[in-house]
Amino acid sequence: MAHNPELDSEETITIPDVLPVLPVRDAVVFPYIILPLSVGREEGLRAVDRALEDNRLILLVSQRDSSQEEPELDELYSVGTVAAILRMLKLPDGRVRILIQGLARASLGAPQQTQPFLQARVETLPDDPIPEPDGDDPLEADALMRSVRERLEQAASLGRGISPDVLVIAASQQDPGRLADLAASNLDLEVEEGQGLLETTDALRRLQLVSDLLNREIQVLTVQQEISSEARGEMDRSQREYYLRQQLKAIQTELGESDDLSEEITEFRQQAKERELSEEAVEEMERQIRRLERSHPESAETSITRTYLEWLTGLPWNKTSEDQLELGPAREVLDEDHYDLEKVKERILEFLAVRKLKDDTKGPLLCFVGPPGVGKTSLGRSIARAMGRKFVRLSLGGVRDEAEIRGHRRTYVGALPGRIIQSLNQAGTNNPVFMLDEIDKIGADYRGDPSSALLEVLDPEQNSTFRDHYLGVAYDLSKVLFIATANLLEPIQPAFLDRMEVIRLSGYTAEEKLEIARRHLIPKQTEENGLQPGHVQFSDNALRRIIRHYTKEAGLRNLERELAAICRKVAVKVASGDETPIQINVQRVEKYLGPARHYPEELLDRDRVGVATGLAWTAAGGDLLFIEVVAVPGKGKLTLTGQLGEVMKESAQAALSYSRSYGKNLGLGEEYFAQHDLHIHVPAGSIPKDGPSAGITIATAILSLLTRKPVLRRVAMTGEITLRGDILPIGGLKEKVLAARSAGVDTVVLPRLNHRDLEEIPSPLKRKLTFHLVDHMDEVVKIALDQEEEPVEEDAQKNTGDDG
DSSP states (O other): OOOOOTTOOGGGGGGOOOEEEEESSSSEEEETTTEEEEEEEEEHHHHHHHHHHHHHHEEEEEEEEEOOOSSOOOGEEEEEEEEEEEEHHHEETTTTTEEEEEEEEEEEEEEEEESOOEEEEEEOOOOOOOOOOSSSSSHHHHHHHHHHHHHHHHHHHTTTOOOOOHHHHHHHHHOHHHHHHHHTTTTTOOOOHHHHHHOOOOOHHHHHHHHHHHHHHHHHHHHHHHHHHHHHHHHHHTTTHHHHHHHHHHHHHHTTTTOHHHHHHHHHHHHHTTTTHHHHHHHHHHHHHHHHHSOTSSSSEEEHHHHHHHHHHHHHSOOOOOOOOOOHHHHHHHHHHOOOOOHHHHHHHHHHHHHOOOOOOOOOOEEEEEETTSSHHHHHHHHHHHHHHEEEEEEEETTTOOOHHHHHHHHHHHOOOOOOHHHHHHOOOOEEEEEETTTGGGOBBBBBOHHHHHHHOOOOTTTEEEEOTTTOEEEOOTTTTTEEESSSSSSOOOOHHHHEESEOOOOHHHHHHHHHHIIIHHHHEEEEEEEETTEEEEEEHHHHHHHTTOOOOOOSHHHHHHHHHHHHHHHHHHHHHOOOOOEEEEHHHHHHOOOOOTTTOOSSSSSSSTTEEEEEEEETEEEEEEEOOOOOOOSSSSEEEEOHHHHHHHHHHHHHHHHHHHHHHHTTOOHHHEEEEEEESSTTSSOOOOSSSTHHHHHHHHHHHHHHBBTTTTTTEEEEEEETTTOOOSOOOHHHHHHHHTOOOEEEEEEEHHHHHHHOOOOOHHHHHHEEEEHHHHHHHHIIIISSOOOHHHHHHHHSSOOO
């Protein structure tokens, strides 16, 4: 802003009574000051054009609200400045740039017109006459003027952008009012402050106000210079961001404002104290806090460090939930949530008993292995509820990245702790029941082997110092009760499996399924489908029919789906207004669910030559396996079909070799095998099959073909065969016995070495089944083809009852 000495008095220019009005945003124009203005609004452009057409004079009035595009008359201040337009420049975007000089204060009077621009009456406001000096303070005006001149020079020396020309004009200015206006125009004032000065017609009063504003400005400039000096002495000259941060800190200190960073650091230290971080973790926290203090608040490094500190101090380092060690209530909870599963319940009660006697004992590493749907995951929840602990579940199915377990190193963008640390943070305690679900489905690729990363987690000798890559400090996992679940043991890494105590959960019998449906599934589905307990009732025979003819599984998921389907159909009737109780019997089962899908009692229609019944174990439970053998003229070739695995193919080769040696006893020479091809087929060809336990079944089918004797269709067998005809033990016996029982088999042939496994199978499950324990293939031939040998377990043959 500049002062024009040529216009020394408003009397040199005659100001008319009516002038166009130009509203001004975010600025106050003072008399005798030259400054540029930009005009872009249509009304403003028309007002400028009218002023240029008439006498180049215009009234500049400040807006009360700068956001208003078309201010009304009452939204303008009542006092403005009459200004002369010295120059005008039209810009390409339609706006104009004008250079104006203020002439005199004027009040905004009655409007003469509002469209197409505002034009109003104006009345100039000269300064009040300066009173004659009295005896008390004759030099007040001179002192104020000298003070203002000195402060202007001082502000310029402290860095305030005041032109030297302004200082020269101020030094020669003798009018207090004009000196006040000149000084005010060179200060960054708010609109309200500037308008207050403009409306003050008492020159000495206005000069006093300007002097006070200059004092404030000098104090701010002095503090700013001190801040710059202090920060410059401390900063690294190569880091401008550090300098700016120090300035901000000093400004906040001067203004008495709180330092958010300091409060945040104090909070981190307080949390570390409350959660009792380890000594190593405290050292790492302090190191990261020092890095945070040196970083710019808006830098990426600051955000990364703050996130790390939040994770470090947010973990439950010392927060331990109190265990429920009373065995009675714990047993009640387990019985309430799950039917049977006695072995698992006993193991949990043993752990609680030992924990009650010795509170520093380490948690067991249990691994529940069994078919889908037998309640492995829900059993983990029940264990947590029985012990009074938090429960967290980590699904490992398809996990292939080691960083999912150990976390990412902080050098990576978006790094986070591993799923173990995240789950503990979610639990809020350092001793939850931690379920590692589907550990047999962990993958491995170029990103590492998660199974190997879990070795440290599950080893009681190592997991007290588990080190996550993100945290970088040791964390104690020894108080966590880890429970793993799997459908198969074979895919699990041996070193991984060695650290766990395996508990097998077999499939349920029909009677067990019926009891579980009564206790748990029906009440659950009744509630989930909005029904009252009296709306639907299931008879035992109806449930047995659903179990045997509509589901074929070891677990309970399909059974629950069928019960849910019936409940939904009942819900439709209830929602339609018919609340008559529905009794689900055998006839209504087929009405609601359609024709039966499975007929487990159906075996072969008759005894057949070259067809033997085997027992197989799958991840979904036990199943029957029909093995067919035919001989056709050829050159001694063996053909295997039915999607057999390598182990099963080798077992078939061993069975054939034994059968060829046995063929000599039947009078079959080598020329028979040289002139015939054997084709072994296992139906359900779309389902992959593998394992050695079908060896004796394949051998029996071949020998049946060679002797032309049919295999008894109600005899099922399982066992691995050697070239000498010896029979080796197999696994999955309970699932195989379940399959035999549900299919209507009455005789089961087993390896003798499986006798102990047979003793562990509940007696109700063995009812109406005859078991033969054999050592050699000759015994199998007599049972399956001749039926001459008496069964080993005579009591099992005498048992009778419903097969459920």
